Amino acid sequence: MTPEVLVVSGLSKRFGSGPGAVQANDAIDLSVSAGQVVCLLGHNGAGKSTLVGQVVGLTVPDAGTVLLGGIDAVAHPAAARALASVQAQANVPITGLTPRTAIELVGRVRGLRKPAARTRADELLQALDLITWADKPAEKVSGGVARLTAFAMAAIAPGALVVLDEPTNDVDPVRRWLLWQEIRRIADDGKGVLLVTHNIHEAEHVVDQVVLLDEGRVVTHGTPAQFVASHPGDTLEDVYIHLVGHQDARGSATAAAA
Amino acid sequence: MSAATASPAATLGTSVVRQLGLLIQWQFRRGAQMFPLLAVVQTLLAATTVFGYGLLVGDPPPDAALFLATGAATVNLIMVGLVLTPQGVAQAKTEGSLAWMRTLPVPRWTFLASDLVVYALVALPGSVLGLVVGTWRFGVTLSLSPWLALAAPLVAVIATAVGYSIALLLRPQLAMLVSQVIVFVVLLFSPISIPTQRLPQWLATAHEWLPIAPMADLMRASLVSDVFSMGTRPALVLAAWTVLALAGANRALSRRT
Numbered sequence: 001m002t003p004e005v006l007v008v009s010g011l012s013k014r015f016g017s018g019p020g021a022v023q024a025n026d027a028i029d030l031s032v033s034a035g036q037v038v039c040l041l042g043h044n045g046a047g048k049s050t051l052v053g054q055v056v057g058l059t060v061p062d063a064g065t066v067l068l069g070g071i072d073a074v075a076h077p078a079a080a081r082a083l084a085s086v087q088a089q090a091n092v093p094i095t096g097l098t099p100r101t102a103i104e105l106v107g108r109v110r111g112l113r114k115p116a117a118r119t120r121a122d123e124l125l126q127a128l129d130l131i132t133w134a135d136k137p138a139e140k141v142s143g144g145v146a147r148l149t150a151f152a153m154a155a156i157a158p159g160a161l162v163v164l165d166e167p168t169n170d171v172d173p174v175r176r177w178l179l180w181q182e183i184r185r186i187a188d189d190g191k192g193v194l195l196v197t198h199n200i201h202e203a204e205h206v207v208d209q210v211v212l213l214d215e216g217r218v219v220t221h222g223t224p225a226q227f228v229a230s231h232p233g234d235t236l237e238d239v240y241i242h243l244v245g246h247q248d249a250r251g252s253a254t255a256a257a258a
Numbered sequence: 259m260s261a262a263t264a265s266p267a268a269t270l271g272t273s274v275v276r277q278l279g280l281l282i283q284w285q286f287r288r289g290a291q292m293f294p295l296l297a298v299v300q301t302l303l304a305a306t307t308v309f310g311y312g313l314l315v316g317d318p319p320p321d322a323a324l325f326l327a328t329g330a331a332t333v334n335l336i337m338v339g340l341v342l343t344p345q346g347v348a349q350a351k352t353e354g355s356l357a358w359m360r361t362l363p364v365p366r367w368t369f370l371a372s373d374l375v376v377y378a379l380v381a382l383p384g385s386v387l388g389l390v391v392g393t394w395r396f397g398v399t400l401s402l403s404p405w406l407a408l409a410a411p412l413v414a415v416i417a418t419a420v421g422y423s424i425a426l427l428l429r430p431q432l433a434m435l436v437s438q439v440i441v442f443v444v445l446l447f448s449p450i451s452i453p454t455q456r457l458p459q460w461l462a463t464a465h466e467w468l469p470i471a472p473m474a475d476l477m478r479a480s481l482v483s484d485v486f487s488m489g490t491r492p493a494l495v496l497a498a499w500t501v502l503a504l505a506g507a508n509r510a511l512s513r514r515t
């Protein structure tokens with residue numbers, strides 16, 4: 001059996017108190033196994049980033065557990081950090097650095113020796129077709145190149161779990177295709193990948209499991225094929241719109257009735 | 259091609275000193291474009307402190323001259339910690355880079371230490387120049403104590419740690435505002451360049467508990483050791499602030515929402 005690198009059980013997080021409080025996550029269960037790409041879907045405010053924040057130890061849950069490589073990530077965030085590599089939703093400013101230097105430095109911080117970091121950075125830069133931009137000052141690169149650099153910073157020395165929050169934003173179609181190949185490769189090399197994306201159409205061909213969040217809860221989960229087979233629609237994106245659209249329509253109807 | 263892997267054991271086993279060196283390199287390169295400008299500002303600040311106060315007081319008596327001559331160096335060190343640090347950290351919070359850096363597998367205190375080293379290097383030219391200009395302008399002679407090698411870094415550590423705590427505990431806009439207020443307090447209402455007896459009583463009392471006066475005492479006692487000495491009470495206050503500032507910064511860095 002493939003080992004689970006991430007097991008989230010009953011995870012709940014509430015922000016604020018009183019009538020204005022927001023239940024960002026509500027008893028979420030999910031797992032990511034080694035070799036799997038698990039995609040978190042959900043519209044804005046569904047609770048995806050809150051979930052990611054708790055997995056990587058930036059946020060403390062109100063209830064529930066996060067086991068990362070068998071380690072209690074809530075109780076031992078420092079140990080858990082060594083097991084997770086993160087591409088944040090916001091681009092990390094690297095002004096003053098070049099993409100190559102930034103990628104190499106992060107690789108070395110994560111434990112690679114200098115020659116290994118240099119080799120691996122070069123591999124990633126070539127795989128993502130970034131060689132032209134590799135040695136340009138960061139302030140002269142486009143948003144898409146900055147986004148790919150951030151991905152490479154997470155991928156250079158991947159932990160047991162790689163968390164990617166919107167990796168395709170601003171990236172051109174050709175390099176997006178290269179990026180999806182690299183994401184798949186990380187999983188094929190035995191890592192678990194937790195992927196947050198709105199790019200459902202392209203993700204469908206790469207991911208192994210899909211978890212749909214809405215209002216902080218897991219609405220449904222399964223393989224892309226199971227999603228398509230058990231709901232109206234020909235693609236994962238159709239199913240997503242069907243499921244989330246129904247939720248929205250229900251909410252609108254309730255609001256209209258009130 | 260296969261993904262290089264930093265196994266947990268390898269990552270955890272990575273030398274903390276090596277990681278600190280890499281973080282220093284990261285922060286230094288990130289700020290490299292701004293550092294020449296900051297060094298100029300620090301130098302101007304030192305010159306302004308010396309010449310500006312000189313215009314106000316004319317030819318001061320020897321004791322006051324020593325205060326003014328040594329004040330610029332201390333002001334520089336404190337300003338970098340209490341003003342530049344909170345501004346830099348508040349900006350990192352706003353742009354999201356701090357949150358990402360906190361996902362890296364490095365001890366929390368290394369963020370503080372790397373910024374400390376970088377900012378201390380920024381403060382150095384202004385502090386040295388302020389001292390040179392101050393001694394020349396007021397015609398005083400320094401008697402440097404070997405303790406200066408510990409005193410100056412200690413002042414920088416405390417100021418930076420307090421600055422870090424301010425930036426991490428307050429909202430970015432508020433941290434920026436507080437850092438601006440600190441500029442006025444340090445320059446005009448603290449016993450760095452102005453003797454305590456010239457301050458209003460309530461402010462003098464407040465400075466008995468705040469770290470600024472003991473930091474200035476320590477620098478003076480290290481720079482002009484044949485005239486000034488460090489009293490027991492300021493030393494204890496400074497020791498308490500050292501513990502408080504480092505514990506506060508470490509706690510703020512480790513804090514999770």
